[in-house]
Amino acid sequence: MADIHVEEFYKDAAIALVQLYGAFPRRINVFVEDIAGPDEPDEFGLHSKRHMACFGALLWLAEEGLIRYVDTIRQEALDQAVLTREAFIRLSSPAPQTLVHALGQLQAGSSDTLPPSVQEDLSTHIHLIRTALKSGHSGRISQAMQATFFADRPVH
Template sequence: MADIHVEEFYKDVAIALVQLYGVFPRRVNLFVEDIAGPDEPDEFGLHSKRHMACFGALLWLQEEGLLRYVDTIRQEALDQAVLTHAAFVRLSAPAPAPLNQLVTPSSQPSEGQLPPSVQQDLSTYIHLIRRALKSGHSGRISQIVQATFFADRNR
């Protein structure tokens, strides 16, 4: 079992990538509260560890070349954030079949019953991330995000 802060990291990253993919190529402000939930700074104006971990995850995404932004809005948001080319291509790529089976509910139609264009769309990394987030299962979220990050290293 992973440390809770690592599981929260994967969930924060997944939510941020889904938000940015949903508005691509438009630049948007990416707020920590929209990802990690509300936070009340303490009497000294300091944010909680959870809030700062999420903010750190967003900065990490930039450092790893998955998003760009113009500036930070204090420690509350990234101003004018957008996915990089590499992130957009990775999220739009089809994932290997074993990953699809990991997050595909058994109630969905089998692959042969769907048109090829729909099958292709449902097999992308971004779609799998969305389904994992919807499931709320932290293990699935972690596995899909890890597979997304390391997809190009396994080829």
């Protein structure tokens, strides 16, 4: 079992990537509160560790070249964020079939009944992430995010 902060990181990153993919190529504001839930700063104006961990996950995604943004809005949000080319290609690309089947995306025999274009859509990294988030199962979210992070980098 992974450390709880790593599982929260995977979930935060997954939610942010799904939001940005859904808006692509538009730039949007990504609010920490929409990902990690409401947070009330303490009497000194400091956010909770959970809030700051989520904010840190967003910054990490940018540092690793998966998202770009114009500025931060205090420690509340990323202003005008968008997926990078690399992230868009990675999220749109097919995930390994073993993982697709392991996470229950394609049921046995369904490949015979679904059109190839639908099969392709159901096997992308973004679909795996969305499905894992819907399940709410932290292990599935972690698996989907690890597969996305460790996928072969696109050729430039």
